[in-house]
Amino acid sequence: MRDVDDEDEDEKPRDTWATVRRLWSEAAGDHWRFYIVFASIVFYAIFNTAAPAYSARVIDELWGHIQVAFANNATFNITWENCGRTIFIYFMIWTAAASFYALQSFLMSSVAERLNLRLRNRIAQKLNRLPLAFFDAHRPGEVVSRATNDLDKMSESMQRGLLQLLVSIGTVVGAVSVMFVFSVQLTLVFLFFTALSLLVTKVVSRRTHDVTGERQEWVSKITSAVEEGYSGRLVIRAFNRERQSSAEVHEASGELARVSTKADFMINAVGPAVRFIGRLAQIVIALVGCSMLVAGHMTVGVFQAFFQFIYEASEPMTQLSFTFNSLQSALASAERVFDLLDEPEMEADPLPDKAAKLPGRVEGRVSFEHVRFGYSPDKPLMRDVSFTAEPGQKIAVVGTTGAGKTTLINLLMRFYEIDGGRITLDGVDTSRMDRGELRQQFGMVLQDAWLFDGTIAENIAYGCPEATRDEIVAAARAAQVDFFVRTMPQGYDTRVANDAESISQGQRQLLTIARVLLNNPAILILDEATSSVDTRTELAIGRAMDALMRGRTSFVIAHRLSTIVDADLILVMDHGNIIEQGTHKELLAAEGAYADLYLSQFA
Ligand SMILES: Nc1ncnc2c1ncn2[C@@H]1O[C@H](COP(=O)(O)OP(=O)(O)OP(=O)(O)O)[C@@H](O)[C@H]1O
Structure with a gap:
């Protein structure tokens, strides 16, 4: 496109x-x-x-x-x-x-x-x-x-x-x-002048096209300069670049004014030019018509009707x-x-009676079996990934930026389809399941906590619209966010939007934890916050996440290794693949990539 x-x-x-x-x-x-x-x-x-x-x-x-x-x-x-x-x-x-x-x-x-x-x-x-x-x-x-x-x-x-x-x-x-x-004679005169005005229009519009194209470019430049100035306002001020930033807009505005004057003139000039030719045609036709009238070759009625037709035909032309x-x-x-x-x-979900079904109660055993995947066919990323997460285990996924941690989650949720191997949930091949049923088993708490335009209560009940107010409050309490909500002007009925600056990043994350708690999924995906939240909020998030993980299989994308020493399984990723897996103790003893990473954070 x-x-x-x-x-x-x-x-x-x-x-x-x-x-x-x-x-x-x-x-x-x-x-x-x-x-x-x-x-x-x-x-x-x-x-x-x-x-x-x-x-x-x-x-x-x-x-x-x-x-x-x-x-x-x-x-x-x-x-x-x-x-x-x-x-x-x-x-x-x-x-x-x-x-x-x-x-x-x-x-x-x-x-x-x-x-x-x-x-x-x-x-x-x-x-x-x-x-x-x-x-x-x-x-x-x-x-x-x-x-x-x-x-x-x-x-x-x-x-x-x-x-x-x-x-x-x-x-x-x-x-x-x-x-x-x-009158053939008068019609030919009319067609001659019409051809002339079409020619003028064509020539002028070709020129206008160039100038308006240039004008569009300057409008785009101004728009992006203003957008940049707005979104980067803090950085601009921090680096004292206000003057340069407005100078860019000023310069682009000057150019725009210059090109616009030219473009407007061209656009406005076409009409009068064409109209002038039209009037010229009318004068010539009037003169020829009058001589025909005098000679008795035309009646007054036909003469005025002809003028009506000139108007009728020239405007649309x-x-x-x-x-x-x-x-x-x-x-x-x-x-x-x-x-x-x-x-x-994407490949359609199988029909309800053909889709592979999960057993009645989902335990949360997740297996990757020789999974292969690449975002584009010519660039394979994951070559052969295998591991098993037992029900209730905490699985930590670690690796440097771009190592493939998010990709692993994307595949688990079937946001992307794998190229080879198998991913199973409680033994059922996820690619044969209905995507909706699969995703229902997961709860995600991402770093970039998303709130939609609605009340806090509606936001917490996002995946569970039929939840009662008591259930919503209980979830908020478990997520350690109830106290904060009560300090808001209308409590749970306070309207928030994603860009609401009144709610900090940490509080947003707590609200999304409450959302997931209410949903009560079998498996969790937690993306640990890297953005700096204050220590109290960080502690609250830690406690809320612990409450959330209790009794559920959890995948934690960890950025600080201190939080995952107790994980049942640590997957160390690099260039899309798992290069080491085991517990904290085992991996330290192996003195491989994980040990290096751990020591670099605590040395
Ligand atoms: N949607 C995408 N399309 C194409 N390539 C992608 C896409 N998302 C990620 N990648 C590439 O896949 C590789 C793994 O990215 P991924 O986001 O899984 O890493 P990550 O470990 O989660 O990184 P980070 O910690 O920075 O979030 C990277 O090389 C990245 O550029």
């Missing part, structure tokens, strides 16, 4: 017709609506062309009756017989044109919105079926942009651009045909290139949505 920043108004689809065909098949249930839209456009174009043409008759009849009245020195009154009926028919033609216009607009917006809704739902479902490797490879903004900007652009272009294009084609074809019937661009960009958006929908999915 392309980058979000690359998107602009002038992008083109890779394969226009394939995308159009796919959109057409996506809107399968709504084809009848499209047919009515097309029919309405045809009728609209007919009535819209007929109205000015008929106005020639209205004016000529009126003019004829006025002249007769003048000649007879009588007053002129409009009656049904003299002009009333013609005027009424004229009015009815406009009414019919307006009605068909309203019908096609209404139907088109309903088709576009229904398609939008359908695709948005499919994206939502798709995101749940994509492997995590997909999210590793794409930025969050990029994926969000597919479900929001691209879909909105597509539906807006369908409602406005596509409709405008079809109506314009109908109007131009109708108007130019009638103009030819009225000048709009056509803009409409075309916006449609192309909408098709490119649709392509990106389809690209997302076509991304390879």
Whole structure:
């Protein structure tokens, strides 16, 4: 998929017709609506062309009756017989044109919105079926942009651009045909000036495209400079770099102002230039038309009708290139949505009756048997990993940064699928289980404790929404966080969000421990905090984690070896593989990598 920043108004689809065909098949249930839209456009174009043409008759009849009245020195009154009926028919033609216009607009917006809704739902479902490797490879903004900007652009272009294009084609074809019937000579003059204005538009828009591209680059630079200034505000202040930081923004703003002036001028200049050519055309046509009028080759009604057609035909013609661009960009958006929908999915869970089931009570025996894995096929990481965690044991996973500790957990939870070997839980091959059932057996307390926008009680009950208030409070007490919650303004009903700065990192971790306690999983995954929390909180976290681990198989990603000397099994990892395993005593005695690591921390 392309980058979000690359998107602009002038992008083109890779394969226009394939995308159009796919959109057409996506809107399968709504084809009848499209047919009515097309029919309405045809009728609209007919009535819209007929109205000015008929106005020639209205004016000529009126003019004829006025002249007769003048000649007879009588007053002129409009009656049904003299002009009333013609005027009424004229009015009815406009009414019919307006009605068909309203019908096609209404139907088109309903088709576009229904398609939008359908695709948005499919994206939502798709995101749940994509492997995590997909999210590793794409930025969050990029994926969000597919479900929001691209879909909105597509539906807006369908409602406005596509409709405008079809109506314009109908109007131009109708108007130019009638103009030819009225006067070939005047129509040729009109087409000559139209070609001239299209040429001017093309030349200017090519130049505008370059300048607006440059403007977009400067906008991106400013945005990232401001974002950097905001997220790095503490570091910037700590290093006294405020002046340099604002100088960057200042410089980029100056460049943006310069390029914007140029771009705005170009954009604003096209309209008047085209309008000027249009007025020139009108003058020439008026002069030629007058001479035809005087020579009796044209009536007053036809003369004014011709001017109406000039207006009818020239407006859509000048709009056509803009409409075309916006449609192309909408098709490119649709392509990106389809690209997302076509991304390879993770292997589906087996059907409920085919899935391997865990025994009634989960004991928590976990086994890795010759597991092989790599994040990408060409870069194998884990070559042959085997170990067994017995029920209730504390397993510590240690190793330098990038050694593969998180990877081990990712495989255990089946966030990624293994390339070879087997992982079993109580003897059942996890790859044959339903992912939901497997993950239910695990509770995770990660360093980066995640709180969602909701109350503290809701946050604790995240995995267990039916928990009562008493159960929530009991879990919080066991996690040593009840006292802190009670100091919050509304206690358990205080709203928090992930970025709430009122809750420290340590307190967040305690809240997630309470969350896991409430869930009561058979197996635990604990990522020991490396970030500095105060000693009291650290002690509280230690106590809460001990309470949590009691009677459960626990995997502890340890950063300080002092906390794991009592572990039943220590897995020492390096470059994705387990290079040593055993108890603290055994590993020290072996005088290998673990002993070196331990001594380096305590020497
Ligand atoms: N999503 C991913 N896609 C590709 N490579 C990855 C991914 N996650 C980790 N890696 C790579 O796999 C290796 C092991 O990473 P892992 O995160 O498991 O290490 P770790 O021991 O948990 O490190 P740390 O202590 O720094 O968290 C590293 O070389 C890392 O760059």
